[in-house]
Amino acid sequence: MPNPTSDPFSAYGRSAAPIRRELIDAREIEDIRLRHALSDIIGGYTKLRRAGRELVGLCPFHPEKSASFHVNDAKGLYHCFGCGANGDAIKFLRETEGLSFMEALRSLGGSDLPVVSEAARVKAAQEDAEARRQAIADAKAFADRCVDPAGTPAEAYAMARGITAPLPPSIRFGMLPAWRDRETGEWSAPRPAMVGLCVNGGGDLVAIQRIFLRPDGSGKAQMRKPKLTLGRIRGASLRLGPVASEVIITEGPEDGLSLMQELPGASVWVALGTALMPEIEMPPEVRSVVIAGQNDAAGHAAVTRAAEALTLRGLSVRTMFPSAEYRDWNDELRGVAI
Known part of the structure; x- marks a missing residue:
């Protein structure tokens, strides 16, 4: 050096x-973003399997042989440790379907996928928080x-x-x-x-x-x-x-x-x-x-x-x-x- x-x-x-x-400001879109389980949305593009508190599968954004794509339903987020792709349901639809922000919102709002209840969201968040607490401990x-x-x-x-x-x-x-x-x-x-x-x-x-x-x-x-x-x-x-x-x-x-x-x-x-x-x-x-x-x-x-x-x-x-x-x-x- x-x-x-x-x-x-x-x-x-x-x-x-x-x-x-x-600088950019985030929009308050939680209700629409978390309306459906993210794994239900992404499952139509790549096969996912459960691994602990998350689901993993082959990344839909780059070719790979070993699964590095993680989906967390409790947080409504995905992340690929191979190519770095990450985001939520809205970003996923925009990047896979070429939709605008508003088009992605309308797609999620009108989807016939199962709707996640508020009670189920709370339970998933509590379980995720407990898993996090134990891992840190x-x-x-x-x-x-x-x-x-x-x-x-x-x-x-x-x-x-x-x-x-x-x-x-x-x-x-x-x-x-x-x-x-x-x-x-x-x-x-x-x-x-x-x-x-x-x-x-x-x-x-x-x-x-x-x-x-x-x-x-x-x-x-x-x-x-x-x-x-x-x-x-x-x-x-x-x-x-x-x-x-x-x-x-x-x-x-x-x-x-x-x-x-x-x-x-x-x-x-x-x-x-x-x-x-x-x-x-x-x-x-x-x-x-x-x-x-x-x-x-x-x-x-x-x-x-x-x-x-x-x-x-x-x-x-x-x-x-x-x-x-x-x-x-x-x-x-x-x-x-x-």
Whole structure:
């Protein structure tokens, strides 16, 4: 990585003007938006199956082989963790059918789909809130079992990735389970993990990310998904630096720790997923955001979506990417070219 200058971002060639700010107001459309179960509407476009409190299926907005499209009836929202598509019933009809806003409203109002009663809405919302409370409680319980990473496999993993700076307090080490049996409620055997403590806009712990490691910390564990979150990650972030007037947001912990090391004085926050960057809850002190993306098509598309969403929230937004020969910030730190 280039050495930072008085403008720590200038070394990355980020000389473009800030993205234009434009504020919008939301309309009060809850009654129509929640008139029908969102899964009944979307079920006509893609097959959905239940997964916990949500339904999942193949995304109707991009080709995929593994289901990454989630539908939450209690909230009336959908989200694709593959392409980043998200919204409510009105947005879904507008994007799939090419309808205007008013046409989508009329379509929902005149649909012969089953109408969700107010009592059913309240019950679903209560059940969703209870599931959220339990997930956050589990995340907090495991966070309490973690320790300072110094001298642990978590520190060894960071060093193996070229990260030699002291790890911030939001990075911990723990022997934690990877999964829970839905029928018995029992957790799997504990494994060594680097643990990121993730907070909401108010700074409250609402989730953890576990990066499961080899026993010596020389790399990630040999398992299908070595990175797993627990709690409610949407809207949360792994803060590697304090609340500041300007923060850098990026996709993963390794990229975030690389930027933290190479840009001392900057406050770096991790979204834990490219599709989640637009949803990070920002405290009122944050007025400017720098989105640090990755050098591939998906990375550039994710940065564009995040920039648009954050700009509409009234934030000043800039973007930056690694040098062209590197895929991400950690690769650049280690000199691993594409």
